[in-house]
Amino acid sequence: MEQIENIILEIKKNYAPDKRVAVFNITSENKNGNVLLSGETDNSEALNELVYQLKLNEINYELNVKMLPDKNLGDKKFGIINLSVANLRTELGHSAEMATQALLGTVVKVLKSENNWYMIQTPDKYISWVDEDGILCVTEDEMKNWKESEKAIITKSNSEVFYNPNEKSEKISDLVLGDILKIVKIDKEFTKVEFSDLRQGFVKSEDLQNFKLWQSDTTASAEKVIADSKNFIGIPYLWGGTSSKGVDCSGFTKTVFYMNRIILPRDASQQVNAGEMVNTDSNFDNLQPGDLLFFGKKKSENQNEKITHVAIYLGDGKYIHSSGRVRYNSLFKDSDIFNEYRFNSFVKAKRILGNFDKGENLVKNNSFYN
Numbered sequence: 001m002e003q004i005e006n007i008i009l010e011i012k013k014n015y016a017p018d019k020r021v022a023v024f025n026i027t028s029e030n031k032n033g034n035v036l037l038s039g040e041t042d043n044s045e046a047l048n049e050l051v052y053q054l055k056l057n058e059i060n061y062e063l064n065v066k067m068l069p070d071k072n073l074g075d076k077k078f079g080i081i082n083l084s085v086a087n088l089r090t091e092l093g094h095s096a097e098m099a100t101q102a103l104l105g106t107v108v109k110v111l112k113s114e115n116n117w118y119m120i121q122t123p124d125k126y127i128s129w130v131d132e133d134g135i136l137c138v139t140e141d142e143m144k145n146w147k148e149s150e151k152a153i154i155t156k157s158n159s160e161v162f163y164n165p166n167e168k169s170e171k172i173s174d175l176v177l178g179d180i181l182k183i184v185k186i187d188k189e190f191t192k193v194e195f196s197d198l199r200q201g202f203v204k205s206e207d208l209q210n211f212k213l214w215q216s217d218t219t220a221s222a223e224k225v226i227a228d229s230k231n232f233i234g235i236p237y238l239w240g241g242t243s244s245k246g247v248d249c250s251g252f253t254k255t256v257f258y259m260n261r262i263i264l265p266r267d268a269s270q271q272v273n274a275g276e277m278v279n280t281d282s283n284f285d286n287l288q289p290g291d292l293l294f295f296g297k298k299k300s301e302n303q304n305e306k307i308t309h310v311a312i313y314l315g316d317g318k319y320i321h322s323s324g325r326v327r328y329n330s331l332f333k334d335s336d337i338f339n340e341y342r343f344n345s346f347v348k349a350k351r352i353l354g355n356f357d358k359g360e361n362l363v364k365n366n367s368f369y370n
Contacts (some may be wrong), residue, residue: 023042024041026050085102088100153179287349293321295347
């Protein structure tokens with residue numbers, strides 16, 4: 001059995017090293033002289049490699065591994081987020097830890113369902129659970145129709161959908177920065193919009209922008225990133241938060257860069273693998289505004305590198321991050337906003353602009369949006 005466990009571990013290491021973005025949960029047990037392999041995976045190549053290795057090592061086996069998306073979903077293997085902000089959990093159940101959030105109108109992959117909860121994968125490849133009220137499950141054709149429709153993206157921190165085209169009308173829903181809705185009719189004061197579940201209402205036209213026009217503007221600049229980051233100042237820290245209602249450290253950086261049409265990985269320990277390394281070995285002179293600063297513990301003889309926090313560099317030693325709330329601090333000891341703890345736990349910096357902003361990392365090139 002040890003040989004089989006080693007095979008499983010090696011395949012998981014090669015094909016699904018990060019359980020946040022890939023599923024490879026397979027166990028083995030003896031059954032009447034054969035090895036029974038049970039579990040699930042979303043990677044057919046990994047499963048094929050497992051079968052190949054078992055045959056290569058002349059191991060008699062019985063396979064009971066479910067391929068995701070689960071066939072029990074039928075033809076509805078996609079979803080569209082149906083709340084202004086959907087809370088996504090590490091496990092099914094409202095008492096489970098909040099892993100992340102997803103915004104209204106975002107297309108997701110549905111991997112399986114259980115007890116009115118859905119395991120989904122968001123555009124940043126993150127895997128989590130959402131309850132049935134947060135998602136509308138759709139077919140591939142319905143998903144394509146949604147992506148091809150004329151849509152609007154909310155560009156204000158907060159907005160609302162009204163039943164009628166006036167602010168005194170009853171509200172249908174709140175909205176947050178980055179929410180996406182279908183456009184029905186555009187007027188000067190209000191735009192008529194439609195949710196994925198066909199609810200209709202009116203949003204102030206000044207609060208939104210045509211989605212295709214918005215995503216086509218890929219001239220992300222440090223000035224724009226900094227301006228957008230400052231709009232979050234004072235917003236409370238929220239573990240798992242990725243919206244203008246509340247953000248954790250990486251949810252903050254992710255949302256700021258998303259509004260600049262760049263899709264960052266979800267967590268700080270994933271974001272650190274994006275972009276180009278900036279040399280900060282002796283000082284901070286090479287840093288540029290818009291760079292990401294990473295904090296935690298540096299690699300040593302006794303421990304691996306561990307990234308636990310991320311911030312956006314503003315220039316002149318100053319940075320902005322979500323810590324208790326979105327706030328400013330400085331790397332320079334003579335500054336009134338110097339943070340000794342962050343200074344001592346600084347690990348490295350990465351440059352996103354001009355390096356990571358290409359290919360499917362851009363909203364306009366990502367299959368979840370287009």
